[in-house]
Amino acid sequence: MVNFKIERCVGLSDREIIRLSLADLEYFACLVLKYEVRLLSYIKKISQSNHDEAEDILQEAFIKIWKNLNGYDPRLKLESWIFRIVHNETISYWRKKTSYSKDNIVRLDDERLHTLMAAEDVDEMAGESFFRIIEEVLPLLKQEYREVLVLKYLEDKSYIEISDILKIPEGTVATRINRAKKSFKELAGGKFDNTIFK
Amino acid sequence: MNNAQKIIDKIKGENIQPRPxxxxxxxxxxxxxxxxxxxxxxxxxxxxxxxxxxxxxxxxxxxxxxxxxxxxxxxxxxxxxxxxxxxxxxxxxxxxxxxxxxxxxxxxxxxxxxxxxxxxxxxxxxxxxxxxxxxxxxxxxxxxxxxxxKKTAIWSQPELGTLSGEIVEVAGDTLYIKDFKSRFWTIDISSAFIAPKVVMETTEQIKLNGKKTGDAIFKADQIKPWEACQ
Structure with missing residues (x-):
């Protein structure tokens, strides 16, 4: 690692990184560097982890990715496969550690939170109030609802990608997103003044 | 130390190999x-x-x-x-x-x-x-x-309305059969439906639905060949 030049990662496709990593472990760093920021953000969004915990989860997830590198199915996007492993590791970590606390607040600073506003079932709301609602409501959602909303609206994943990440049929993804949006709206509507919705 | 370095170091330190x-x-x-x-x-x-x-x-x-x-x-x-x-x-x-x-x-x-x-x-x-x-x-x-x-057992329950066996003799509206436990029965077939495939001759194996009316006496509602459905 000491002599590894990050520049060597430039221009490499995911498949090339995998191929080169299997021949030379140092190239595995390219994979970590390419995805770590998004994955850390994702871990925090679905699990209420603090930064240190998220880094621990990420490290364990990348170890698993390394162990299973030969098992990657090229029919699905590498990114989806990586998200799947990170997702499973996150859920597993939090199940071991604790049941999800409803008092915790997820810190969301992603600009893509705005995409939630564009969701057809969630009407426009005043900016600051909206973020407050997102922060307080998201942790109240059932895990299966929270993860689809995060993947769809905060990670901009397609139904196919969500299906590959969560290992559920696309039809189930669609159903779950609809239910999640309803649940989100109900929770937000109950918790806050209803005038916040148009 | 960045994440990539930590991960690479851990893999190297613990000599973790990818599954083949x-x-x-x-x-x-x-x-x-x-x-x-x-x-x-x-x-x-x-x-x-x-x-x-x-x-x-x-x-x-x-x-x-x-x-x-x-x-x-x-x-x-x-x-x-x-x-x-x-x-x-x-x-x-x-x-x-x-x-x-x-x-x-x-x-x-x-x-x-x-x-x-x-x-x-x-x-x-x-x-x-x-x-x-x-x-x-x-x-x-x-x-x-x-x-x-199992078939034999099912069709050998006269109390429940089933009987089976081999025709011994046909005499007008009365049939004599020997069931599969070698017991002889007198069968009243005066009002019985006899399936077209049944050959009413001795040694022919049949199964019957009906009612037991006495000791070794049975009134048949339906008579079918033993092997009819095979």
Whole structure:
């Protein structure tokens, strides 16, 4: 690692990184560097982890990715496969550690939170109030609802990608997103003044 | 130290090696192999159930004095029904653990596995495989209660309205038969429906629905050939 030049990662496709990593472990760093920021953000969004915990989860997830590198199915996007492993590791970590606390607040600073506003079932709301609602409501959602909303609206994943990440049929993804949006709206509507919705 | 470096160092420090490619391929082949094995056994079970139905016939359900469910359970070979359910379940579990199975819902896999079992099982039954296999079980496994034995037991319950045996003599509206336990019966056939396939001659084997009216006396409602449905 000491002599590894990050520049060597430039221009490499995911498949090339995998191929080169299997021949030379140092190239595995390219994979970590390419995805770590998004994955850390994702871990925090679905699990209420603090930064240190998220880094621990990420490290364990990348170890698993390394162990299973030969098992990657090229029919699905590498990114989806990586998200799947990170997702499973996150859920597993939090199940071991604790049941999800409803008092915790997820810190969301992603600009893509705005995409939630564009969701057809969630009407426009005043900016600051909206973020407050997102922060307080998201942790109240059932895990299966929270993860689809995060993947769809905060990670901009397609139904196919969500299906590959969560290992559920696309039809189930669609159903779950609809239910999640309803649940989100109900929770937000109950918790806050209803005038916040148009 | 950045994350990439920490991860690389940990992999190196603990000498963690990627699982070999063949182990993933093998695991997948094993799951598909298990699926095919389970489907095959499930299909065979289904074919033997079909065979049992063809031998015993559901038409006798109406003559049983028990509930329909109870009667169905008597007619169906429970061992093979349990085997079918067990292996059908096994096939679904194994296929759902294959790489891309999550693309389809649980219901679709249940439907597909059931459909394949029914299709192969029916084919096996039509080609006579079920009868042959059932006979093999009967001759090779002492404790196995064959469908023929079960059929005989089902059709030898005069108190419940069934009787079977070999015609000894035909005398007008009276029939004399010897049942499969070698007991002689006098049968009143004056108001009985006699199936066209029944040959009313001595040594002909028949089965009857009706009512026991006395000691070794039976009033028949229906008379059918013993092997009619096979």
């Amino acid at each position: 490619e063949w182990s993933f391929a093998s695991a997948e082949y094993i799951k598909w192999g298990a699926f095919m094995l389970f489907i095959s056994i499930g299909s065979i079970s289904f074919s033997i159930i079909l065979f049992a139905i063809s031998v015993n016939g559901f038409d006798m359900l109406q003559h049983f004095k028990h509930s329909k469910l109870e009667s169905i359970l008597v007619i169906l070979p429970i061992l093979w029904l349990a085997t079918l359910i067990l292996f059908l379940g096994g096939s679904i579990v194994s296929i759902m653990h294959t790489g891309r199975a999550y693309k389809y819902s649980f219901g679709k896999w249940v439907g597909l596995s059931t459909g394949i079992s029914i299709a192969i099982g029916t084919l096996f039954f039509i080609t006579g495989g079920a009868k042959w296999l059932e006979h093999k079980f009967e001759t090779n496994i002492e404790s196995y209660e064959s469908i023929q034995e």
